[in-house]
Amino acid sequence: MLEVIFLGTGGIMPNKERNVPSIALRYEGEIILWDVGEGTLRQLNTAKLSPMRIEKIFITHFHGDHYLGLMSLIQTMTLWNREKPLHIYGPKYTFEFIQNYLKSGFFAPSFEIHVHELGEARLKFGDYEIWSFKVEHGIPALGYVFKEKDKRGNFNLEKIRELGLKPGPWMKELELKGKIEINGRTIYLEDVTGERRRGVKVVYTGDTEPCKRIELFSERADLLIYEATYLTGEERGESYHSTVSEACEVAKKAKVKLLALFHRAPRYKYDEYLQKAEQLCNHKFIVPKDFDRISFKGESYELSSIR
Numbered sequence: 001m002l003e004v005i006f007l008g009t010g011g012i013m014p015n016k017e018r019n020v021p022s023i024a025l026r027y028e029g030e031i032i033l034w035d036v037g038e039g040t041l042r043q044l045n046t047a048k049l050s051p052m053r054i055e056k057i058f059i060t061h062f063h064g065d066h067y068l069g070l071m072s073l074i075q076t077m078t079l080w081n082r083e084k085p086l087h088i089y090g091p092k093y094t095f096e097f098i099q100n101y102l103k104s105g106f107f108a109p110s111f112e113i114h115v116h117e118l119g120e121a122r123l124k125f126g127d128y129e130i131w132s133f134k135v136e137h138g139i140p141a142l143g144y145v146f147k148e149k150d151k152r153g154n155f156n157l158e159k160i161r162e163l164g165l166k167p168g169p170w171m172k173e174l175e176l177k178g179k180i181e182i183n184g185r186t187i188y189l190e191d192v193t194g195e196r197r198r199g200v201k202v203v204y205t206g207d208t209e210p211c212k213r214i215e216l217f218s219e220r221a222d223l224l225i226y227e228a229t230y231l232t233g234e235e236r237g238e239s240y241h242s243t244v245s246e247a248c249e250v251a252k253k254a255k256v257k258l259l260a261l262f263h264r265a266p267r268y269k270y271d272e273y274l275q276k277a278e279q280l281c282n283h284k285f286i287v288p289k290d291f292d293r294i295s296f297k298g299e300s301y302e303l304s305s306i307r
């Protein structure tokens with residue numbers, strides 16, 4: 001099961017209501033972080049998520065609100081004698097920035113840090129993949145996709161009977177091999193199982209102005225976390241950010257199940273932003289607060305808060 005936990009939902013700088021970007025993905029005991037803004041360690045503690053369980057951190061770009069929480073996280077892991085390596089992924093220059101960043105202060109990590117610079121990549125990890133795609137933010141910047149592997153359907157007794165077979169130990173063998181011979185006939189796993197279940201797909205844009213690639217990578221996503229820093233184009237001005245209407249348009253075109261409007265500028269109060277977003281967007285959306293959680297169960301999801 002995948003849980004998406006919003007640790008920080010505001011853009012640019014923290015305010016009383018919300019912290020800067022960080023999203024935790026909890027999947028099969030592992031925690032993956034998408035961005036690690038200043039104060040992420042405190043948010044993790046409040047959410048009762050152990051930093052020791054984090055194996056991979058994906059940074060969208062090197063603006064302070066997206067990575068300045070990394071140092072306190074690494075120092076705390078060291079304080080707790082972490083030995084397990086940590087993998088940090090990010091766009092071009094990640095290696096240089098992390099190297100310089102770690103040179104400050106009287107401290108050395110107690111564990112290995114592996115830095116991976118990505119362009120557009122497809123990384124495979126067990127039951128899921130992470131894809132990176134380039135976005136438009138005036139500097140090297142990436143968006144990320146979490147894609148769970150599609151799961152095969154359950155054994156279907158009717159199909160088994162139609163083939164003149166009876167349930168038995170052969171099913172285990174078939175599950176392992178994908179196909180087996182029974183009485184001189186080849187039986188494929190698909191012959192006796194139900195429809196495949198699509199794995200969960202979650203997309204995070206990071207900071208960006210609208211670009212075609214977001215729509216391509218978000219196709220039929222269960223959740224699209226889109227930066228909608230501003231309510232209107234006038235308020236955005238010349239900055240490389242997006243508006244609520246632009247995020248909404250992409251969610252509709254890409255047939256996304258649920259849109260999360262993220263990275264809201266500090267000037268907006270929650271209720272004011274939500275009200276205006278309701279007028280501007282006619283697709284299914286939420287405006288997540290810090291510590292809101294989305295739990296995916298098969299084809300459906302559940303919203304809750306862990307504050």
Ligand SMILES: [Zn+2]
Nearest residue numbers: 011012065207
């Ligand atoms: Zn930002």
Ligand SMILES: [Zn+2]
Nearest residue numbers: 061063137207
């Ligand atoms: Zn930025």
